[in-house]
Amino acid sequence: MSRQRSIEKIRESEYVTIGELVRLTDTRYSTLKFYTEEGMLPFKQEDTNLTRRYHREETVKRIEEIKKMRNEGMTVLQVKEALANKPY
Amino acid sequence: MENLSIAERFAILGLNGKESEHWNLAKHYVLKGIAASFYLEENYNSSTDTWTIQERDLCKYIKKSRAKEVEKQIIARLNSKQMIGKVKSLLGCDLFYDENIKIKEYVSDIREYEYQLDYFRAEFFEEGPISDEGIILAWLLKGSLCLYDLFSLREQEIIRKKMDELQSKSGLARVLYSIEIQSVIGSIANGFLRMKTQFAATPFGKGINFIFPFLDRKQSVFVDMEEYFTNAEKRLQCVLDRVTSQGHTCEVLHYGDVPIVKIDNIKYELVPEAIVVKLPIHGVRLRRYD
Structure with missing residues (x-):
């Protein structure tokens, strides 16, 4: 079992895991998993059995963007549609 | 993920783990919920994106729909989508x-089941508006008593609060949340199931049911070991062998002295125990x- 990285280390990394994104953005694991399934959070994965890796800076920015849209009154599906037309 | 109707989304969550061959009250509630969702599907206008709900009509529809027919219909729909x-x-x-137990249970597609739960959580547990489908799904899950099975106590509390808020914000929630599926069916047994389900969802109830599994035998399955004083690893392996040999799907989520294993979409802790016969x-x- 691997040790949890410190928040400082996570903040310096180029790529992070979904669990680390939970800590960085204070968003539920299930929500990030759902956004990933919906294609709203792009990730890198060397092999289907290996951990998904997210580009920290871009993904955090994207999650903040999603939160902003939700706070402005958009439903999850409306956010998804809006993001589909935006480059990542 | 496939685009599913509200009835299909609810059935995937509600029917998972329910007996497939026999009638029981828990399944009956879910089927009445599915009947309600059929009514809502029939009364949805996709061009205006509106639902026409008449409380009397909905109650009549739920009452007159035959559970067996509803089950056949929804299972055929879900089967066609595997x-x-x-x-x-x-x-x-x-x-x-x-x-060689004759009791069989429904098991929903693992990915779709998780996806539906995550979707529901993403809507209800984050800030932001909730879609009409989310509003309906919450009503169906609450009315069929599935809420207690699917969510932790803390999560149930959040959902209940959100549902209260929705009543003042959404016209659909205002109409729907005033109708109780259970009171539409109405029987003495309903009260018992409701009491039992709510009690079993509390930490105290869960503990009582674990020690004296008279409330729900299925939630306290005892798997015997072939040898005395086995270690955690052997205990886990023995359970996995037993469970998979009977066709169940398992995934170990946490190792240790009390491992957590997901069996057919439901998570269990494997607590070591000795019984005396x-x-x-x-x-x-x-x-x-x-």
């Missing part, structure tokens, strides 16, 4: 039951985990 299957009851792994028997008891 979203549901059947598996022998987990009780078949229990020391006191025969492995004529001789002591060592084993583990599967406790619902959330």
Whole structure:
């Protein structure tokens, strides 16, 4: 079992895991998993059995963007549609 | 993920783990919920994106729909999308039951089941508006008592608060949330199931049911070990072997002295235990985990 990285280390990394994104953005694991399934959070994965890796800076920015849209009154599906037309 | 109707989304969550061959009250509630969702589907206008709900009509529709027919219809729909299957009851792994147990249960497609739960959580547990489908799904889950099975106590509290808020914000929620599926069906047994389900969802109830599994035998399956004083690794392997040999799908989520294993979409803790019949028997008891 691997040790949890410190928040400082996570903040310096180029790529992070979904669990680390939970800590960085204070968003539920299930929500990030759902956004990933919906294609709203792009990730890198060397092999289907290996951990998904997210580009920290871009993904955090994207999650903040999603939160902003939700706070402005958009439903999850409306956010998804809006993001589909935006480059990542 | 496939685009599913509200009835299909609810059935994937509600029917998972329910008996497939026999009638029972818990399944009956879910089927009445599915009947309600059929009514809502019929009364949805996709061009204006509006639902026309008449409380009297909806109640009449739920009452007159035959559970067997509703079950046949929804299972055919889910089967055509390969979203549901059947598996022998987990009780078949229990020391006191025969492995040729006749009880079978529905098991929803694992990915779709998780996706639907995550979707619901993403809507209800984050800030932002909730879609009409989310509003309906919450009503169906609450009315069919599935809320207690699917979510932790803390999550149930958040959902209840959100549903209260929605009543003042959404016209759909205002109409729907004033109708109780249980009171539409109405019987003495309903009260007992409701009491039992709500009680079993509390930490106290969960503990009582675990020690004296009279409330829900299925939530306290005892798997005996072939040898005394086994270590955690061997205990886990023994449970996995027993459960998979009977056609269940398993995934170990956490290793350790009390591992957590997901069996057919439901999480269990494997708690080591010894029971005394004529001789002591060592084993583990599967406790619902959330």
